[in-house]
Amino acid sequence: MIHVVAGILIDPQGRVLVTQRPHGKHLAGAWEFPGGKIEPGETAPAALRRELREELGVEIGAIEPLIGVPWQYPQKSIFLDAYQVLDYSGTPQGREGQALDWRSADDLRGLNMPPPDRPIVSALRLPPFYAITPEPGDDDAAFLERIDQTLASGASLLQLRAKHLSRDRLRALARETQARAGASGARVLLNGNLDIALELGLDGVHLPAAELLQLKERPIGRERWLAGSCHDAHELAHAAAIGVDFVVLGAVRATQSHPESAPLGWTSFAELCAAAPLPVYALGGLAREDLDAARAAGAQGIAGISGFLAVP
Incomplete structure (x- = not known):
């Protein structure tokens, strides 16, 4: 099982950041929460900090677990750990050429997203x-x-x-x-x-x-x-x-x-x-x-x- 992480960044208007998967990648064109694979010997929080620095050019502060999503694709199995980013510095930019968009949690329902990201949308919309x-x-x-x-x-x-x-x-x-x-x-x-x-x-x-x-x-x-x-x-x-x-x-x-x-x-x-x-x-x-x-x-x-x- 491939272990991956995703970060939920929220702007002052309460909108959530999503990025678009570039051409040539699995599920190209779909919108997802930024993140990536955990490297050997890396913790999930450390991987998230590295991935968001590399992908978006931001430094994240405190984070808190939101939901873990196991998912079986025909060709691979993944476990997606999603964290809510409580604070960060820097302005997110698509440093790998990916498009960025800010959407309300309810608006995320209408996006084309990878299947494991859908439960994250539900978790964002649900109260404690x-x-x-x-x-x-x-x-x-x-x-x-x-x-x-x-x-x-x-x-x-x-x-x-x-x-x-x-x-x-x-x-x-x-x-x-x-x-x-x-x-x-x-x-x-x-x-x-x-x-x-x-x-x-x-x-x-x-x-x-x-x-x-x-x-x-x-x-x-x-x-x-x-x-x-x-x-x-x-x-x-x-x-x-x-x-x-x-x-x-x-x-x-x-x-x-x-x-x-x-x-x-x-x-x-x-x-x-x-x-x-x-x-x-x-x-x-x-x-x-x-x-x-x-x-x-x-x-x-x-x-x-x-x-x-x-x-x-």
Whole structure:
């Protein structure tokens, strides 16, 4: 497996730097994040500093891991380590004749990019917390007030999980949740019920593992998020194969809702995460304070059910 690194440089306007692969190279003409191969005996951070100096003429300062992407091409296997560059000096220039462009993270979706760079785009667009609603009770007004509180606390990605409602009530609750989220700039994914998510124009759908395993291809366009729940390597591989954008993986710790299930623990979670070519949220028995541990294990962040994200 060839180990490569990529750097995410962001300008003061929040735009991300991409470079175009020159003619004569594999995937010529595609846009990618700058970087290159790690040389023998080199660490990934050292390789990134060297590559960005050679390619762009910049000196980078602090960096932080964003996502690791294993990818199998027909002719080779790579592992792409992407780092967010927190500060750098110098003005990026195409020192190897490559074209440069600055794009918003959302605009990157429309570019022709190598397949391993796509999960990096998803990781850039996703927040560190994924709030999952508890099952609504009998009082929809109280449930929506809780949604308002969660959104007011800064939550920007929300899964509406309501498995026991009638379709009419679910449709009404989803419409109200989407209106509230849209007003605060947040995105809403509906757990299951793909037809309702599409009918209402929701931001996406989150599918349970059993539903994911029944699919042979991605069921919605790339303009909407497709997320899924996974518990093991088989489910993760299938999610990646059909083009899921991100997953939740767990349970990392024992939970009251599933006391009979053996928790993964951070070691097994990290091993599964490293083999998954897409962003992974850690789920199960976790709190906001576990974010650093989750990121150290390779996660995008923390997902939680019982409204524990209601405080920023």
